[in-house]
Amino acid sequence: MSSRDKQVEGIRNKMNELQKKLEGENATFFDDLRGYLITSSLFYDELDVTEQSYNVCVDLIEAQENGQTAQEYFGKDSRKLADSMIKNFRHAGYREIMELILLPIGIYWAISFISDFAKRGALKINILEYILIALLSLGMVVIVFEAVHKSIYLSENNPFRKSKIVQFIIGTIFFTCITGAFVTISVFTPPIWIAKLVYPGDVILMLTVTAIFLGWIIIGRKRELYSITPFIVLMAAVGMLQRIPVMLAVVGSNNIKFLAVGAAISGFLINIVWGRIEMKRIAHD
CATH class of the missing domain: 1.10.287 (Helix Hairpins)
Structure with a gap:
């Protein structure tokens, strides 16, 4: 995790703690405002968006302590306030934009590649x-x-x-x-x-891709992607079992298809359950 990402995470954590102090309409006001700002664009500077959201939360806490509601302090049209803030957001740098573009592509490419690898025959x-x-x-x-x-x-x-x-x-x-x-x-x-790509090149490539992908998720602490790691590991394991002759002889070629189906279903179910648990955790932060 880069120093910039750590800075964003630190501000976000402080904002989550402050947000818990908001009550009633103030809590609803800020929850809507924060969600609106975060989803305003993929290409705004994340640090700037997080800092501005945090500043609003601090101001709203102060207003609440003085007996004011969000509408009394910021005005009735909260969407107008949000739109005015968005106009002043800094745009993300080219490196951040490329990361945002490549992130979803990389995830789906990795899933597709691992699924291709799990099929029988040459990759x-x-x-x-x-x-x-x-x-x-x-x-x-x-x-x-x-x-x-x-x-x-x-x-x-x-x-x-x-x-x-x-x-x-x-x-x-x-x-x-x-x-x-x-x-x-x-x-x-x-x-x-x-x-x-044929054996052993396909296995070497698979090990490399899996190690890079899992390393990026774990070392980068991408908690939102933890739930997908069992699917990756299980499908990669099936692919390796059917491509490495010694392992294939132990498992049996007729059993590979059952292992592939079992691995896919198990990985998918774990992903759903783990993903729901993680979403609930994020919602309560």
């Missing part, structure tokens, strides 16, 4: 498929950020904001469509550009 990488996956992953991130951003200041009577059931249904439909799009790309992308 085949469909380059066109990976290009389409990159475009879809970027589009998905932009849509999610924009949807969350727009939904924060919906009217209280809006079904999406009012009903948890409506939110769940729409979210389920959206992620089902995204999953379907990834599956469609994986199944129907024509084999125009194929890169092929």
Whole structure:
């Protein structure tokens, strides 16, 4: 974790503690404002956004201690306040922008690569498929950020904001469509550009990719990605079992397909359960 990331994390932790002191309408006001600012754009400077949010929280705590509400202190139109703040945010540097762009692409590429590796036979990488996956992953991130951003200041009577059931249904439909799009790309992308790698090169590459990906998650303390590590490890293990002759002889070639299905299901379920636990932890911070 870079010194800048540590600085952002430190301010965020202090803000989380301060936010717990807010009560009633003040708490709702700041929660909406903070969410709106964070999702305003992928390309604003994270440190600047975090600092400005923290300053608002400090001012709101002071106003609350003086008996004022958020609307009395900041005005009734909280969205107008948020929009005025957004106009003054610094844009992220080129390095940060590239990291933001490459992050979702790298995650989905790693998952796709590990899934390809777990298949029987020589490792085949469909380059066109990976290009389409990159475009879809970027589009998905932009849509999610924009949807969350727009939904924060919906009217209280809006079904999406009012009903948890409506939110769940729409979210389920959206992620089902995204999953379907990834599956469609994986199944129907024509084999125009194929890169092929045979043993032991495929195993060496797999070990390298897995080590880099897991190292980046663990050393960088990317808690939001911890839940995906079991899937990565299990699928990589299946791929290695079927490619290393000694291990394949021990396990048996007929058992590999059952191990692959079991590893995929187990990794997916662990990812869901762990991910939900992590989301609850973040929500209560």
